[in-house]
Amino acid sequence: xxPRPYTELLIDRxxxxxxxxxxxxxxxxSHRMTTLFYEAWQKYxxxxxxxxxxxxxxxxxxxNLVGFGPEAxxxxxxxxxxxxxxxxxxxxxxxxxxxxxxxxNLEVMLSFYFSLPFKIQQFAGRWLKLDSSQCTQLxxxxxxxxxxxxxxxxxWDYQSCVRIELGPLELxxxxxxxxxxxDYQKLVELxxxxxxxxxxxxxxxxxxxxxxxxxxxxxxxxxxxGWLGWLKRPGVDVEPSRCAVFxxxxxGVSL
Numbered sequence: 133x134x135p136r137p138y139t140e141l142l143i144d145r146x147x148x149x150x151x152x153x154x155x156x157x158x159x160x161x162s163h164r165m166t167t168l169f170y171e172a173w174q175k176y177x178x179x180x181x182x183x184x185x186x187x188x189x190x191x192x193x194x195x196n197l198v199g200f201g202p203e204a205x206x207x208x209x210x211x212x213x214x215x216x217x218x219x220x221x222x223x224x225x226x227x228x229x230x231x232x233x234x235x236x237n238l239e240v241m242l243s244f245y246f247s248l249p250f251k252i253q254q255f256a257g258r259w260l261k262l263d264s265s266q267c268t269q270l271x272x273x274x275x276x277x278x279x280x281x282x283x284x285x286x287x288w289d290y291q292s293c294v295r296i297e298l299g300p301l302e303l304x305x306x307x308x309x310x311x312x313x314x315d316y317q318k319l320v321e322l323x324x325x326x327x328x329x330x331x332x333x334x335x336x337x338x339x340x341x342x343x344x345x346x347x348x349x350x351x352x353x354x355x356x357x358g359w360l361g362w363l364k365r366p367g368v369d370v371e372p373s374r375c376a377v378f379x380x381x382x383x384g385v386s387l
Contacts, residue, residue: 197225198225198228215321258334297336316378
């Protein structure tokens with residue numbers, strides 16, 4: 133800002149004589165300071181650079197916290213191999229970077245992203261089938277009582293699986309999370325990235341009572357046996373035990 137006498141002089145010359153030469157001359161010196169002030173202001177407004185270029189240094193810093201370096205970014209996002217947007221991992225970088233990762237953060241993240249109620253059931257029990265080489269064979273192997281003997285060809289396990297429960301849902305939302313749909317792929321990839329390779333998980337949608345479709349022979353619609361089909365409508369919301377539960381085992385390392 134110029135001293136007041138200079139400002140009054142410039143105003144007077146503009147009004148009385150329509151002469152802006154002095155004003156333009158002084159702007160040569162103020163332009164540099166204005167540019168520096170703008171750059172200083174922009175430095176701490178990371179969204180300005182992001183809106184202009186589609187990325188920013190701050191965005192890259194957040195992705196580095198999650199584990200996405202330059203090569204991982206190219207592999208996962210630049211090649212279009214992921215149904216998830218890169219901005220999702222930037223937005224939730226605090227939850228991804230927190231160790232150990234917990235079920236509450238996963239519930240919050242999924243509920244916010246899909247705009248639906250989610251609940252994480254930890255230690256979800258399931259039967260694991262044993263290979264024939266692990267089964268008890270009398271007089272041969274795995275036959276020591278209390279150590280290696282197993283009655284049957286499967287064991288009950290509750291420490292290597294979590295269940296992702298959704299709902300209660302309307303019919304349209306329930307169909308969004310059937311295998312093969314885009315939201316199903318997003319959910320699988322997001323949960324797998326969050327929980328890592330150590331655990332398997334199950335997707336268990338719950339359908340509202342009034343949303344259960346009436347099954348009719350020859351009816352045109354999306355009534356699929358085992359996924360979406362009941363002989364009669366239940367009197368309460370359909371629990372996961374009566375809905376399709378999709379098991380997602382770990383099938384390889386992927387970022």
